Amino acid sequence: MTKTSYFPPMHRITFLVYPGFELLDTSGPVSVFNSANRALGLRDKPPFYAIDLVSAAGGQVTSSSGIAVHTQTFEERAHDAVDTFLIAGAESEHLLPVLADPALSAWVPEIAGKAQRFGSVCSGVIVLAKLGLVDGRRVATHWDACAPLAAGFPSVTVDPESLYVTDGQLWTSAGVTTGIDMALAMVAHDLSADIAGEVAQRLVLYARRPGYQSQFSPLLRAQVNADSPFAELIAWILANLDSPLDIPALADRTGFSERTFHRKFVAATGETPARFIETARLDAARLLICRGLSLKSVAAQVGLSPATRFSKAFERRFGVSPRLFREMHGEI
The missing domain is CATH 3.40.50.880 (Class I glutamine amidotransferase (GATase) domain)
Known part of the structure; x- marks a missing residue:
């Protein structure tokens, strides 16, 4: 048979x-x-x-x-x-x-x-x-x-x-x-x-992007401006979110004075360095949260420790707590 x-x-x-x-x-x-x-x-x-x-x-x-x-x-x-x-x-x-x-x-x-x-x-x-x-x-x-x-x-x-x-x-x-x-x-x-x-x-994709991610990432917004001197710096920022990303250190990497760095960065990205870095950190945090990492681990990886500081920044930006966000979106 x-x-x-x-x-x-x-x-x-x-x-x-x-x-x-x-x-x-x-x-x-x-x-x-x-x-x-x-x-x-x-x-x-x-x-x-x-x-x-x-x-x-x-x-x-x-x-x-x-x-x-x-x-x-x-x-x-x-x-x-x-x-x-x-x-x-x-x-x-x-x-x-x-x-x-x-x-x-x-x-x-x-x-x-x-x-x-x-x-x-x-x-x-x-x-x-x-x-x-x-x-x-x-x-x-x-x-x-x-x-x-x-x-x-x-x-x-x-x-x-x-x-x-x-x-x-x-x-x-x-x-x-x-x-x-x-x-x-x-x-x-x-x-x-x-x-x-x-x-x-x-398919050699950089990442699986969730639906809630914006059509315009912080890096893309900077790269759209062909004359931007910050594309390399921004790539470095995104790879080092857990590092201290203060204005003096970033200005030093570009060779500008702090005042000139701030002015040119805003012109290139449409955001202040502080706002841009927080946006990059919180966007990365959303991905990590949905992958099941603890809030303490997420906070450390994106440079927003301790977890209480991270939770306050996340809720201020997105209107929901990190825990509720995880419940809403689950694992990607």
Whole structure:
């Protein structure tokens, strides 16, 4: 008698794309899900994710970068279950034809209503908003689309800071690479944090970023200014948060006088050195808290000992205690 192996049903993920879509909005998450399947294979387990790309016309669809992908039509996918449905984003000129497509306007609500979860990457949320699928919900999108989205759809709560937002079965992410962060969170939810971490390592990511992290990190804000003389100093600060980071020492590292250092630092980053360092320390603390470290250990690692000092600074900045924050966000 032949032994039959049991293979659990695969979780089918369908991405909606259209001419001019942002390629990384799709290829980034797809790489995450495929890497999760690979991680399962290394554990002698069957793949969990099956991935489809759909479009109104089907066939080859060219992204904004000029690279084309093969897609199926809505009709070809009509009889297959969709577990996760996501819409890729694009610049406004490529979104306008999508919003005016009657076939898409009929198909998207039907699929979103049947899916276990649905959502978007980047400005793809505008399609959902146009169809009334996110009314009364909280969403994320690319920083450049936040104001137009909020103005055009006042019933939608737009979170301009978070990398991604989950609101029930609705998952939305901010710009481009944050689709990778959201996909990793989905893997952690569907499979395990261990597999999500392994995928992040496989993709050589700097870190698994939680949804509450801002679209603009302190380091990125400084690096945006090409003339900033502080990029190297800031990288050093972030690697030495447990060290005394006083103005005389930092000014000495840059070769400026204390007054000149303070003035140029504010011009480059938009924050005083003290505010910047506290922000960097508290951002790092949020990650460490969610990884299960004791508050005493977190305080020491980010240079805010003793724990009482750390707790006061954390609650002053975020409005909740470190302990409550851990309960709210859990392990990432």
